[in-house]
Amino acid sequence: MPTKLSRRNFVKLCAGGAAAISLSGYLAPFMKEAVAAGAPPVIWIQGGSCSGCSVSILNSVHPDIEKVLLEVISLRYHQTVMAASGDLATDVIFKTAEENPGGFVLVVEGAIPVAADGKYCLIGKRNGEDLTFLDAVKEVGSQAMAILSVGTCSSFGGIPATPPNPTDCKPVSDIVKNVPIINIPGCPPHPDWIVGTIAHILLYGMPEVDTFGRPTMFFDGIIHDNCQRRQYFDNAIFAKKFGDPGCLLELGCKGPIAHCDTTYRLWNNGVNTCIKAGGPCIACTEPEFPGWPIFERIPEMPIAPGITATVDQIGGVLGAAAVVGIAGHLAGNVLTGRIGPKKNHDEKEGDD
Amino acid sequence: MAEKIIIDPITRLEGHLAVEVEVEGGVVTDAKSMGMMFRGLELIMKDRDPRDAVQITQRICGVCPVAHGTAATLSLDNAFGIEPPPNGRIIRNLILGANYVQSHILHFFHLAALDFVKGPDVPPFIPRYEGDYRLPEAVNKAAVDAYLQALKVRAKAHEMTALWGGKMPHQQAIVPGGTTEVPDAQKIIDFKYRLKECIDFIDNVYIPIVYAVADAYPDYWEIGAGCMNMLSYGALPLEEGMDHVKKEKFFPSGIYLQGQYKDFDPAMIAEEVKYSWYADDTGGNKPTEAVVTPDVEKKEAYSFVKAPRYNGQPMEVGPLARLWVMKQKDVVGLGNKAFSTLGRHFARAVECSMVAHAMDEWVGQLVPGQPVTTPHEIPASAQGMGLTEAPRGALGHWNKIEHQRTAVYNAIVPTTWNASPRDGKGTPGPFEQSLIGTSIKDPANPYEIVRIIRAYDPCLACAIHLMTPDKKLISKYAVC
Numbered sequence: 138m139p140t141k142l143s144r145r146n147f148v149k150l151c152a153g154g155a156a157a158i159s160l161s162g163y164l165a166p167f168m169k170e171a172v173a174a175g176a177p178p179v180i181w182i183q184g185g186s187c188s189g190c191s192v193s194i195l196n197s198v199h200p201d202i203e204k205v206l207l208e209v210i211s212l213r214y215h216q217t218v219m220a221a222s223g224d225l226a227t228d229v230i231f232k233t234a235e236e237n238p239g240g241f242v243l244v245v246e247g248a249i250p251v252a253a254d255g256k257y258c259l260i261g262k263r264n265g266e267d268l269t270f271l272d273a274v275k276e277v278g279s280q281a282m283a284i285l286s287v288g289t290c291s292s293f294g295g296i297p298a299t300p301p302n303p304t305d306c307k308p309v310s311d312i313v314k315n316v317p318i319i320n321i322p323g324c325p326p327h328p329d330w331i332v333g334t335i336a337h338i339l340l341y342g343m344p345e346v347d348t349f350g351r352p353t354m355f356f357d358g359i360i361h362d363n364c365q366r367r368q369y370f371d372n373a374i375f376a377k378k379f380g381d382p383g384c385l386l387e388l389g390c391k392g393p394i395a396h397c398d399t400t401y402r403l404w405n406n407g408v409n410t411c412i413k414a415g416g417p418c419i420a421c422t423e424p425e426f427p428g429w430p431i432f433e434r435i436p437e438m439p440i441a442p443g444i445t446a447t448v449d450q451i452g453g454v455l456g457a458a459a460v461v462g463i464a465g466h467l468a469g470n471v472l473t474g475r476i477g478p479k480k481n482h483d484e485k486e487g488d489d
Numbered sequence: 490m491a492e493k494i495i496i497d498p499i500t501r502l503e504g505h506l507a508v509e510v511e512v513e514g515g516v517v518t519d520a521k522s523m524g525m526m527f528r529g530l531e532l533i534m535k536d537r538d539p540r541d542a543v544q545i546t547q548r549i550c551g552v553c554p555v556a557h558g559t560a561a562t563l564s565l566d567n568a569f570g571i572e573p574p575p576n577g578r579i580i581r582n583l584i585l586g587a588n589y590v591q592s593h594i595l596h597f598f599h600l601a602a603l604d605f606v607k608g609p610d611v612p613p614f615i616p617r618y619e620g621d622y623r624l625p626e627a628v629n630k631a632a633v634d635a636y637l638q639a640l641k642v643r644a645k646a647h648e649m650t651a652l653w654g655g656k657m658p659h660q661q662a663i664v665p666g667g668t669t670e671v672p673d674a675q676k677i678i679d680f681k682y683r684l685k686e687c688i689d690f691i692d693n694v695y696i697p698i699v700y701a702v703a704d705a706y707p708d709y710w711e712i713g714a715g716c717m718n719m720l721s722y723g724a725l726p727l728e729e730g731m732d733h734v735k736k737e738k739f740f741p742s743g744i745y746l747q748g749q750y751k752d753f754d755p756a757m758i759a760e761e762v763k764y765s766w767y768a769d770d771t772g773g774n775k776p777t778e779a780v781v782t783p784d785v786e787k788k789e790a791y792s793f794v795k796a797p798r799y800n801g802q803p804m805e806v807g808p809l810a811r812l813w814v815m816k817q818k819d820v821v822g823l824g825n826k827a828f829s830t831l832g833r834h835f836a837r838a839v840e841c842s843m844v845a846h847a848m849d850e851w852v853g854q855l856v857p858g859q860p861v862t863t864p865h866e867i868p869a870s871a872q873g874m875g876l877t878e879a880p881r882g883a884l885g886h887w888n889k890i891e892h893q894r895t896a897v898y899n900a901i902v903p904t905t906w907n908a909s910p911r912d913g914k915g916t917p918g919p920f921e922q923s924l925i926g927t928s929i930k931d932p933a934n935p936y937e938i939v940r941i942i943r944a945y946d947p948c949l950a951c952a953i954h955l956m957t958p959d960k961k962l963i964s965k966y967a968v969c
């Protein structure tokens with residue numbers, strides 16, 4: 138690829154969250170050059186989704202969305218953006234795949250309902266037959282050079298896969314096995330994560346990912362580590378109702394188990410982020426989302442793949458995994474009585 | 490012999506929609522609108538902490554999450570017997586109002602405009618339906634420039650919501666009893682500064698372009714009338730008070746039914762399922778008695794969208810309905826021409842400006858440092874109704890709480906009203922009524938249909954509760 142920016146520096150820039158300098162100042166020209174030199178086209182298909190991921194990428198600021206759409210990404214199909222309707226639109230998917238075998242990037246937004254042979258989500262017609270989202274992901278996905286699962290639904294199942302999972306929704310990784318898949322979870326994902334990951338693929342190939350398939354340049358840290366309210370936690374000042382100053386743990390904050398960088402990347406052109414606005418983190422980038430009660434203190438924490446423990450138990454399993462630091466903090470606070478033990482279900486009341 | 494046109498998918502709208510129309514002698518004689526996706530979010534709500542509704546239901550729609558968050562929290566406030574202090578009420582209004590601005594700009598420029606404006610000759614603007622782009626070249630160019638400018642302005646409106654809500658889409662600040670952050674002077678300034686940019690764009694670019702489109706496509710004042718019954722639940726409360734219908738709101742509650750203005754009574758809402766794939770056919774259910782037993786073998790049914798009716802009548806919801814009900818002078822001044830494809834675009838643009846200017850006043854009413862939330866307790870059992878207006882129309886959430894858990898949850902969303910199938914009496918829904926009688930110039934480029942449908946700003950992720958697994962459509966696009 139024609140680029141003077143080393144991969145190492147690119148990752149540093151992305152991970153730094155200093156988007157105002159990095160992605161606009163450096164990235165866009167390189168990506169434009171890459172596209173001009175024949176970088177892979179992008180097909181973006183939506184299934185069991187709310188379109189929030191698409192709306193989120195419209196908020197891309199650096200590079201701004203106008204550049205993303207017109208210069209940076211050769212976007213061939215996007216249901217909510219494109220001019221065409223009907224077969225005219227659907228044909229573009231298959232034509233692009235056919236003309237670029239193994240040479241295009243498929244972006245999947247939304248979970249894939251597999252119940253009733255996938256007929257809970259039809260995205261158009263093909264040769265006169267209903268085209269299920271399931272078949273589109275299977276067929277087009279298996280010909281792609283890489284698949285980006287954008288959003289928690291396509292990455293892990295997300296909201297529509299929540300019990301009782303009425304349509305048996307699956308993540309992309311359960312459907313396509315022969316193509317590298319990168320998960321960019323988040324409800325919605327930050328536009329920088331989407332654009333940055335696509336840029337990495339176009340310029341350098343596949344980025345480094347964690348055990349859940351998330352690019353480490355965006356998902357390495359946890360919310361709790363860089364939380365704007367961290368000082369409250371360390372000083373054991375806990376908000377008891379919304380609008381109070383204090384750590385939001387008792388109001389349901391899942392920051393200690395949520396992997397992403399929005400506490401310093403910030404949302405919507407840097408104006409704010411969930412916890413800063415007084416809203417408890419809901420851990421929307423995690424595979425378990427939205428499994429927990431949203432406004433209650435974390436009932437249990439994953440401490441290693443397949444192993445979970447309640448906050449109260451965690452004091453006893455120190456040393457188990459990477460969350461030791463947090464576990465220590467939480468256990469410390471529990472032990473010193475700063476955040477009483479979790480209430481039994483029967484005694485549960487509102488958080489007045 | 491009647492021709493059948495099926496457009497699947499209708500793109501540039503939220504969710505998955507197909508439309509099937511029958512054309513005889515160049516005129517639509519029958520129309521069916523069909524949603525293509527089901528996620529079953531109401532089933533997911535059952536047995537959860539009732540408060541989770543505020544976050545989960547936002548995920549019904551990424552374009553109007555704020556409206557769902559608002560309706561959910563109003564239904565919880567109602568069930569818990571609480572209401573926010575003035576600061577909380579105002580911040581909720583600013584969050585919802587800013588999303589109106591975002592949603593209306595997104596809808597007109599990025600979803601609907603390409604029906605009238607010829608985009609640049611690059612993907613994703615090509616391919617497109619050819620044949621009826623009438624704007625003069627200079628105006629078309631200005632509109633394309635505005636498309637790009639609008640991308641930035643709508644992002645700015647999202648920043649306004651995020652200032653209070655943490656992030657957009659899917660803000661975090663609307664909670665039972667109020668909002669999550671006490672305002673300070675800096676926030677107020679940050680909000681006003683961005684609002685000014687939005688107002689400049691709305692008044693000096695958005696509205697003039699709507700006028701330009703109206704000049705070039707005057708026949709669309711006559712196309713797509715619909716059912717001409719208007720419903721507004723009302724939204725954006727301007728005073729405290731527990732009675733949503735009676736208290737003063739920026740958008741008043743009201744209806745316009747068969748040519749008469751009337752007071753709105755929530756008890757008149759029922760969902761009919763005669764032509765929907767549900768087992769029950771009792772002729773109409775109250776929102777809290779929602780039927781969720783699918784029956785894909787049901788004869789005559791052709792959609793899993795239910796048919797909500799007000800006093801047995803189909804109702805249009807959205808900006809046109811709100812402004813007609815409040816007798817806004819520009820819209821009512823159009824007379825019956827308002828009930829049209831252009832009338833809907835016009836009302837949306839006028840409303841966008843009204844809400845933006847009103848927010849400038851509201852943000853000045855915030856008192857820095859004063860509380861934003863009323864504390865709450867989850868009752869053992871309760872029932873709540875939350876009515877508001879999403880950018881695309883009347884939105885209601887209903888809950889029943891038992892053992893401090895959600896027992897029943899039902900959302901009747903704007904597109905369920907507008908995209909509803911026929912009811913028990915066989916009366917078609919608003920989309921269908923808008924399509925029937927329309928002349929189709931060229932069945933290979935059926936731009937009339939997509940223009941009519943898109944003017945309603947449909948949001949199918951919201952509307953579709955279920956679809957039949959063995960739906961049988963005549964499977965050709967174009968003619969059969």
